[in-house]
Amino acid sequence: MEVNVGSDRTWDTWGYNGQYPGPEIRVTEGERLRVTVENRLPDAGTTVHWHGLPVPNGMDGVPGVTQAPIEPGESMTYEYEAAPAGTYMYHSHQGLQLDRGLVGPLIVEERTPHVDYDREHIVILDDLLSGTPKTLKELAGEQENGGMMGRGRNRRMEGRNRGMMSGMGGIIPPYDGLMINGKLPTDPAVFEMREGERTRFRLVNLSSATTYHLALSGHRMHVSHADGRPVDPVEVDSLQIGMGERYDVIVEAKNPGAHTLVAGAVEGDVPPARATVRYPGARRTRPPDGQVPDGLRAGRQLRYSDLRSVETTGEATERPDRERNLRLSGGMMMSRGEWSIDGQYYPDADPLNVQKGQRVRINMQNRSMMLHPMHLHGHFFQVGDALKDTVIAEPHMGRASFEFVADNPGDWFFHCHNLYHLEAGMARVFEYA
Numbered sequence: 001m002e003v004n005v006g007s008d009r010t011w012d013t014w015g016y017n018g019q020y021p022g023p024e025i026r027v028t029e030g031e032r033l034r035v036t037v038e039n040r041l042p043d044a045g046t047t048v049h050w051h052g053l054p055v056p057n058g059m060d061g062v063p064g065v066t067q068a069p070i071e072p073g074e075s076m077t078y079e080y081e082a083a084p085a086g087t088y089m090y091h092s093h094q095g096l097q098l099d100r101g102l103v104g105p106l107i108v109e110e111r112t113p114h115v116d117y118d119r120e121h122i123v124i125l126d127d128l129l130s131g132t133p134k135t136l137k138e139l140a141g142e143q144e145n146g147g148m149m150g151r152g153r154n155r156r157m158e159g160r161n162r163g164m165m166s167g168m169g170g171i172i173p174p175y176d177g178l179m180i181n182g183k184l185p186t187d188p189a190v191f192e193m194r195e196g197e198r199t200r201f202r203l204v205n206l207s208s209a210t211t212y213h214l215a216l217s218g219h220r221m222h223v224s225h226a227d228g229r230p231v232d233p234v235e236v237d238s239l240q241i242g243m244g245e246r247y248d249v250i251v252e253a254k255n256p257g258a259h260t261l262v263a264g265a266v267e268g269d270v271p272p273a274r275a276t277v278r279y280p281g282a283r284r285t286r287p288p289d290g291q292v293p294d295g296l297r298a299g300r301q302l303r304y305s306d307l308r309s310v311e312t313t314g315e316a317t318e319r320p321d322r323e324r325n326l327r328l329s330g331g332m333m334m335s336r337g338e339w340s341i342d343g344q345y346y347p348d349a350d351p352l353n354v355q356k357g358q359r360v361r362i363n364m365q366n367r368s369m370m371l372h373p374m375h376l377h378g379h380f381f382q383v384g385d386a387l388k389d390t391v392i393a394e395p396h397m398g399r400a401s402f403e404f405v406a407d408n409p410g411d412w413f414f415h416c417h418n419l420y421h422l423e424a425g426m427a428r429v430f431e432y433a
C-alpha cells in the first residue's frame, strides 16, 4: 500500500487493513478478543504478536517458537481473553516486517481507572525506513564495500540504503525520519487539549530501532501507567521510552496555546519526531518552528525507580527460586551486526529453563555501547516496584534486573526489542520444564 506520511511524502509499504499505523483495536478488560489475520503479503509468511498481553502460548505469534508462519493466501484466527487492562501494541514478529509498518495499537480499557481524565489520545512513535529493511550484516557489508567503515561518528553513509554508524559501535538502519502517528514533523499530527481538562496520552514506541527522549512544551506529565500497568502517578518533565515500552501520562491543560510534543532519538542523529498539541480557540494555532520543550533540557526525567505499582507486586522480599546472570554484548563483532546474550546467538542458543510456580530473577549487564530494551513474552516482570514487560539495559556496563513468577506455561520468547539486534541473535527462549 501507499500511505501519506506528511506533506507530499508517500511511503510504499505493507500494512494492516490498508492502514498505517494499523487499526486501533480497543476492548474492555476481560472481554474475549478474536482477530483473524489474512495474509495477503507478496511471498512472505507472517505472524502477529500481541506485545505485552500474557496470552496463552499458542496465541503469542512467534514463528518457530509458538507457531508456523501464516503463509500467503492463508489465514489464522487469534483469540484470547484481553486482560489485564493496559496500553499494548500488536506487530508482525516475522523477520524485519516490523520495520515495514506492520504495527498497531491495542488498548484494553480498565473498568475502573485509578486516575481521572477527560479525554485521551494514542501517540505512536515510529521510525520511517523507505525501501526493504536489511539486516545489520547486509548493512555492514555495504559499508565495507563503500570503503567508509568506521569513518567518524554519527556519519550518514552515502546513499539511501546504507546504514549509518551510530558512533556507538553499532549500526543503525538509514531512517528517513521519525514519526508520530504516521506523520513526519513537516506535517505533524495534532492533538487537542481543552483548558481545565485532564488529557491522557498513551505513548507507544512501535519503532524498530529508536529509543526516544520525550517532552511536551509548556506542561509537565503525570506518569500513570508503565507498560500498561497502573502506577502511583509521578510528575516528570520528560521520559525515555524504548522500543516496545509504553507509558500513559496525564497532562493537565492549563496553558492555552499551541505546543510541541517532541521525541528525540537517544541513539543516532535522525531529527526528532514532533506533534502539535493545541487548545481550541487559542490565538496561536501553530507552535514556533523547531520548538524545544524545556523538559528536554532540564527538569526531572522519569527513572524506573520512580515507578510504584498500585497493585501488589507481591513477594518483593521473597528470595527467587532461580537466578541467572546474562551478559548482553556484541562481542568483537558489533560493527558486523552480531548481537548476543551470554555469548550465544539465537537460534544457536540454549533455552533458559524455568519451572511452573518458580520466582525467577534475571540480572543483565550490558557490555556494549548501545542500549537494549529487553522484552519478555507472556509475563509481566517486576522492575524495582513496578510491573513491566520491557526494560532498558543502559549502555556501558549498565545493569538491569527483573523478577517474574513462572505462571504461564509454554515456550516464551525473550529478546532485545531493537528489531535488528533481535534478528542478529539477541534472543533466547524461556522453556517451562
Ligand code: C2O
Pocket (backbone or CB within 6 Å): 049, 051, 091, 093, 244, 375, 377, 413, 415, 417
Ligand atoms: Cu514486541 Cu517479541 O515482541
Ligand code: CU
Pocket (backbone or CB within 6 Å): 339, 371, 372, 373, 416, 417, 418, 421, 422, 426
Ligand atoms: Cu539490543
